[in-house]
Amino acid sequence: MPKEGHYVTRTGWLRAAVLGANDGIVSTSSLLAGVLAAGMERPVVLLTGLAALVAGAFSMASGEYVSVAAQSDSESADLELERRALEEDPDYELDELTSGLVERGVSPPLARAAAREMTAHDALDAHAREELGLTETGAAAPMQAALASAAAFATGAALPLAGAALGPAGPAGVLPVAALSLAALGGLGLTGARLGGAPAGRAAARALLWGGAAMGATALVGRLFDVAV
Incomplete structure (x- = not known):
């Protein structure tokens, strides 16, 4: 284990966690901004937010698991091809290495x-690293990605939902939801950047820009339809 503690060792779960948290904040806050701007009553707003939290967490988990599992299957298939090649023509593989x-x-x-x-020492490991670029650190881990993404989504979605529960009903409730969500997005951008060793300001600005645009667009849609129930 390198004494430097490289950031790349965190990429397996960090990407899924940041993606899940960002999606939880943005999708749920945007949805809540839309229904609040439309003038829907508080019980409907809160039920909408809770449904978005549960459905989104499971959707993120399944999506991450399926996609990362497909990557893992592809890596396993490549390793099997390499294993057969080493058995059938070891001299060629030595020349290739x-x-x-x-x-x-x-x-x-x-x-x-x-x-x-x-x-x-280990022919398959040598070719996996040198020829395929596969290492133990970067190996796909479907369950780890699924759990990290689901937990992060639920945590992120809970923040705008709390803003809707504590804030006023109707269009006025958009402000506390947006304020809490933008603060969370900024914090997420900073945290993710620091964990990954990236520039913090740029990461926070990206999160705020896209999150604010999504909330603004859905709030506008809600105001345009204005379907109070």
């Missing part, structure tokens, strides 16, 4: 010696 090391700047004699040692 040597060529890859030479292309990365290793001198041919040293590359050949390194390729032999890597093959003797």
Whole structure:
């Protein structure tokens, strides 16, 4: 384990968590902004928000699981192809590994010696890393991604829902929902950037821009229809 504690080790769950939380905040706050701007009564608004939280969390979990599982299946298929190739033509695979090391700047004699040692140690792992770019750190983990995304979505969606529950009914309730959601999006952008080692200001600005646009658009739709019930 490198002493630096590289950020790449977090990408498996960080991407899913940030995506889930962002989607939970944006989709739920936008939906609530739309129904509040339309003048719907508080029970309907809260039920709408709760339904969005539950449905969204399960949708994110299933979507992440299916997509990451498909990636995992593809990685497994590539590894199986490589395993068969190593069994059927080990000399060609040794030449291929040597060529890859030479292309990365290793001198041919040293590359050949390194390729032999890597093959003797773990041929499949060597080809997975050098030829396919597959490592244990970056391996697809469907369940981890699904759980992280679902939990993050539910947490994110709970914030605008709390704003709708505590704020006034009707169009005036859009303001507390929007304020709480934008604050959460800014915090999410900063947190995600720091965990991933990226520029914090740029990440927060992106989150605020797209979240604000989504809430503004759905609030406008709600005002245009104005279907109070």
